[in-house]
Amino acid sequence: MFGHSERLIEIRKRVRHFVDHEAIPRECPELAHDVPALDRVAGELRKKAMAAGIYAPQLPTQLGGLGLSWRDRAVVLEESGRSFLGPIAMNCASPDQPNMINLMEHGSRQQRSNYLEPLIRGDVRSCFAMTEPSPGAGSDPSMLQTTARRRPGGWVIDGRKWFISGAVDAAFAIVLAQTSEGATTFIVDADNPGYRVVRNISSIDGFQIGGHGEIELNACEVADDAVLGEVGQGFIYAQRRLEPARLSHCMRFIGRASRAMEIAQEYVKTRFSFGKPLADLQQIQAMVADSHIDLHASRLMTWHAAAKMDLGESVKHESAMAKVFVSEAVGRVADRAAQMMGALGMSEDTPVSLILRELRPFRIYDGASELHRATLARRILKSNLQP
Incomplete structure (x- = not known):
């Protein structure tokens, strides 16, 4: 009736079994807010999700995913979401899931190799850094205060971000910054000397992998190839x-x-x-x-x-x-x-x-x-x- 594929019944059954027998048994209140422990459990469960053939339902098959339509994905993500750990284990949790979309659609070949592929494998995590303390961007992105100015061969980014889901121990951030040409997205490695996670902001929701970080970008230098997509299209x-x-x-x-x-x-x-x-x-x-x-x-x-x-x-x-x-x-x-x-x-x-x-x-x-x-x-x- 709703255009779901014939294979959805079997995939849904496998996801339900995985969630009930692998993900839910690993849940415990002590995991909430414990970023390193949540990462360890995620790594263990991802191997099992791969073995069960339910890994990365949102990705095309050529990238190791299930290649599901949005309609099929709705059913599968609902099943995974029954557990706090289900989407994390299947690598279809935020912020990595939408970041994969950004990298697939706008990333260069080198960026997809350096950032998208490790993200798909679950080797690293990422975050999307847009929200800022007042008077910066929140529900109104046009209030963006973080800036990026050109320098020979690259850019210098300055600003502060907070409530950035997944920021703690992320390998890289996709950072939204204002340039003279308009808002632009940059890929910033977490080991960049100008990039620092100031703290993990304790929040009501404890099972957000990577917590909710506050990030400082202080004279953060990145090369021209750090721009994700086109300048001004952020x-x-x-x-x-x-x-x-x-x-x-x-x-x-x-x-x-x-x-x-x-x-x-x-x-x-x-x-x-x-x-x-x-x-x-x-x-x-x-x-x-x-x-x-x-x-x-x-x-x-x-x-x-x-x-x-x-x-x-x-x-x-x-x-x-x-x-x-x-x-x-x-x-x-x-x-x-x-x-x-x-x-x-x-x-x-x-x-x-x-x-x-x-x-x-x-x-x-x-x-x-x-x-x-x-x-x-x-x-x-x-x-x-x-x-």
């Missing part, structure tokens, strides 16, 4: 990166919220109160029904945008709507799951409270819901789009 490249990145987040987090509700449903069937299981109470039943409605609507919005991606059509409008709706819907689902489980849902005896914490930032990451609503409304009113 904002365009960032937008092309963000649209598929938002959709991929939706796919993964639908899986995470679904798992929280699975756990809660099993709990209310066996937990008795006032002489009957919680599942017999209408208020519990309403929460279950509303959660399945939210998840179903989230899948359909995501699958529709994925189908348009497969057709090569712009999803600027649809990805923004999906991002707003899904980010809020999965949060509602996880919140209901925690509420259904009472005190147990607040504890770390089950993954539900951790899932709730992981999902909350999605309303901010890749553009706050308020920004997307404002942008959508302006576009609708300007173009007189009909509801």
Whole structure:
């Protein structure tokens, strides 16, 4: 009905088995915020994901991936996202996944050899450095303060970035900086003397591989071949990166919220109160029904945008709507799951409270819901789009 391929059933089955028997058993609260430990577990699980034939579903087959369409990818990323470790193990987690897209589309042959290929193998990690402290770029990229000025044979970059997902122990960063020709993306090696990760910013979501770093670029010298793509096209490249990145987040987090509700449903069937299981109470039943409605609507919005991606059509409008709706819907689902489980849902005896914490930032990451609503409304009113 939705144009999924015939091989999807088998791939989905393998991913479900891998997540249930390899990824979920390796989860533990102690891994959260422990960047080195998370890296070690990721390395071990990636070897198993390769052996299971489920590695890098987003990449073309000639690069070692599964070559899945966006529609098939939606299903597979949802399955992987049931576990905190699933997308990391399958090398389809942010920020490396969208960075691979940037490098595939805009990287030179040398850049693909030096950066994309090790990233695909899982030998290194990367980050995308755009967000800055006030008054710099955040939801409004045009406020970009980091600068890059030309010098003979290269550039000198100065600026500060923060909340850069994956920055801690990343091998390189894709840095957005303002030049006289316009915003430009640069590949900066982490061992560059002018590049420094100042700190790992402790955050509500603990299973972000590489944490959330604050980065200082101080007289950071890079050669001309560090420019990714064309000079002055940085904002365009960032937008092309963000649209598929938002959709991929939706796919993964639908899986995470679904798992929280699975756990809660099993709990209310066996937990008795006032002489009957919680599942017999209408208020519990309403929460279950509303959660399945939210998840179903989230899948359909995501699958529709994925189908348009497969057709090569712009999803600027649809990805923004999906991002707003899904980010809020999965949060509602996880919140209901925690509420259904009472005190147990607040504890770390089950993954539900951790899932709730992981999902909350999605309303901010890749553009706050308020920004997307404002942008959508302006576009609708300007173009007189009909509801």
